[in-house]
Amino acid sequence: MNARHSFLYALLLLAPLASPAQSARLTLPDFSQLEHKATEMVDISLDASLLRLASRFMGQTTPEEKAAKEILAGIGGIYVRSFSFDSENAYSKADIDKVRRQLSAPGWSRLVTVRSHRERQDVDVYMRLGSKDDIDGMVIVAYGPRAFTIVNIVGSVDLEKLRQLEGKFGVPLLELGEK
Amino acid sequence: MYPGQTGTMEAPAAESAFEPEEANLVRARDGDTQAFAMLVRTHQRSVFSLALRLLRVPEESQELAQDVFLQLHRNLGRIESARHLHFWLRRTVSHRAIDRLRRRAREPFDAVESVPEIEMPHVDADPILERNLYQSVVELPPMARAVVLLRYQEDLDPTEIATMLELPINTVKSHLKRSLALLRWRCRALQDGESP
Amino acid sequence: MTERKPDLEEELRRALRPQDPGTDFTAAVMREVTRTPRPPSVGSFSAASRAIRSPSLRMSAALAASFIAAVGVVRWDRYVHEGFEAREQALEALRVASQNLNVVHRVVQESEKI
Numbered sequence: 001m002n003a004r005h006s007f008l009y010a011l012l013l014l015a016p017l018a019s020p021a022q023s024a025r026l027t028l029p030d031f032s033q034l035e036h037k038a039t040e041m042v043d044i045s046l047d048a049s050l051l052r053l054a055s056r057f058m059g060q061t062t063p064e065e066k067a068a069k070e071i072l073a074g075i076g077g078i079y080v081r082s083f084s085f086d087s088e089n090a091y092s093k094a095d096i097d098k099v100r101r102q103l104s105a106p107g108w109s110r111l112v113t114v115r116s117h118r119e120r121q122d123v124d125v126y127m128r129l130g131s132k133d134d135i136d137g138m139v140i141v142a143y144g145p146r147a148f149t150i151v152n153i154v155g156s157v158d159l160e161k162l163r164q165l166e167g168k169f170g171v172p173l174l175e176l177g178e179k
Numbered sequence: 180m181y182p183g184q185t186g187t188m189e190a191p192a193a194e195s196a197f198e199p200e201e202a203n204l205v206r207a208r209d210g211d212t213q214a215f216a217m218l219v220r221t222h223q224r225s226v227f228s229l230a231l232r233l234l235r236v237p238e239e240s241q242e243l244a245q246d247v248f249l250q251l252h253r254n255l256g257r258i259e260s261a262r263h264l265h266f267w268l269r270r271t272v273s274h275r276a277i278d279r280l281r282r283r284a285r286e287p288f289d290a291v292e293s294v295p296e297i298e299m300p301h302v303d304a305d306p307i308l309e310r311n312l313y314q315s316v317v318e319l320p321p322m323a324r325a326v327v328l329l330r331y332q333e334d335l336d337p338t339e340i341a342t343m344l345e346l347p348i349n350t351v352k353s354h355l356k357r358s359l360a361l362l363r364w365r366c367r368a369l370q371d372g373e374s375p
Numbered sequence: 376m377t378e379r380k381p382d383l384e385e386e387l388r389r390a391l392r393p394q395d396p397g398t399d400f401t402a403a404v405m406r407e408v409t410r411t412p413r414p415p416s417v418g419s420f421s422a423a424s425r426a427i428r429s430p431s432l433r434m435s436a437a438l439a440a441s442f443i444a445a446v447g448v449v450r451w452d453r454y455v456h457e458g459f460e461a462r463e464q465a466l467e468a469l470r471v472a473s474q475n476l477n478v479v480h481r482v483v484q485e486s487e488k489i
Contacts, residue, residue, distance in 0.1 A: 054461035227396035
């Protein structure tokens with residue numbers, strides 16, 4: 001484990017334990033009123049049974065599906081809301097704040113916040129520790145003047161494996177892609 | 180529903196392009212086999228090319244394309260106009276090809292060598308770029324590939340593609356944007372001699 | 376001297392110009408068309424309805440079996456369709472998550488170089 005990972009895991013050890021009654025699944029705002037304004041949109045809600053179904057239809061023959069299947073094995077739900085617009089201020093920051101307020105509940109810790117000038121967005125990553133000190137949830141909140149993304153993963157996820165997945169899809173890693 | 184259907188979506192401007200076909204369609208509906216043969220000849224390149232670029236296996240593509248025309252023959256009574264025919268054929272071949280791809284156990288993403296050699300039309304400008312583009316398109320995931328083909332082979336706009344493939348318009352735009360970015364990157368990588 | 380960059384969309388249209396399926400294609404379609412008559416139009420409905428009105432017991436059982444098999448096939452098809460839909464969505468969700476993690480990774484890496 002490299003220094004960076006050690007640092008991230010150290011942060012997790014300091015995080016307060018979650019109460020068993022609380023769930024790692026967030027209540028996401030209703031963004032349907034943004035659909036007609038968006039130039040791109042991703043709206044995905046997959047609970048445990050749909051993820052099991054999805055996994056059954058993934059083969060072992062391509063690197064990305066093999067890696068995805070491994071990642072999905074520990075996940076009990078994945079919820080994505082991602083919108084891009086062709087003008088600024090098309091969405092309300094209040095909706096993003098509603099999500100972040102839920103992440104100040106016990107158990108959630110902000111792992112890292114970065115500001116990306118290239119993508120013109122801030123990205124926060126949160127993790128949640130369950131009652132047995134294992135990771136049982138993750139949230140990514142990325143927001144900028146013309147786009148936002150919220151990813152809520154319920155369950156245990158290997159951050160590094162998930163990060164490396166992008167390169168396996170044949171879609172270029174951001175370092176190589178054209179902007 | 181298809182674009183141009185009366186009373187539903189906005190009627191397009193260039194109806195005159197379909198007039199010669201309207202007469203053939205009427206005669207074909209009345210049982211005129213020569214008129215039906217003319218419809219086949221008019222649309223066979225588009226239907227076959229969509230099938231070929233989606234399925235990537237020439238024999239299977241021929242079989243599917245022929246089957247689509249047979250299905251058309253059985254359903255001529257439901258075709259309302261030449262514009263509807265245009266839409267119906269492209270929609271049917273796209274859906275049937277995507278269904279076939281889904282029934283297959285796997286869809287390889289890489290290995291340019293696994294894509295059969297298909298004779299490309301003669302080109303003047305940059306044969307290497309066009310070949311790289313062609314290979315890159317046929318390696319896209321099925322739905323993204325269908326969207327790209329309907330846009331750049333059939334010249335449909337995103338709204339028409341969304342109706343045809345029963346996808347939200349934003350999903351279509353997403354597929355187009357991602358696919359173009361990928362195609363740009365892959366072509367550059369292939370031309371520079373790197374492995375994508 | 377500046378080299379004009381090819382317009383990707385124009386090049387795509389050129390690369391994807393439809394291809395001819397071959398000289399035999401229309402003939403092959405028409406051979407099948409002339410072999411298979413078109414289904415009866417509304418006017419000849421009565422002939423079909425007579426057959427349905429007086430099935431034998433054996434025909435009833437066969438029809439029932441076909442119906443059950445058909446329902447089974449429809450359910451299976453729906454299951455397969457939903458499975459592939461779920462797969463596509465799961466892969467897309469993981470891609471989005473992965474992309475954003477890579478933004479973080481890159482920014483952290485760049486900041487460590489300073």
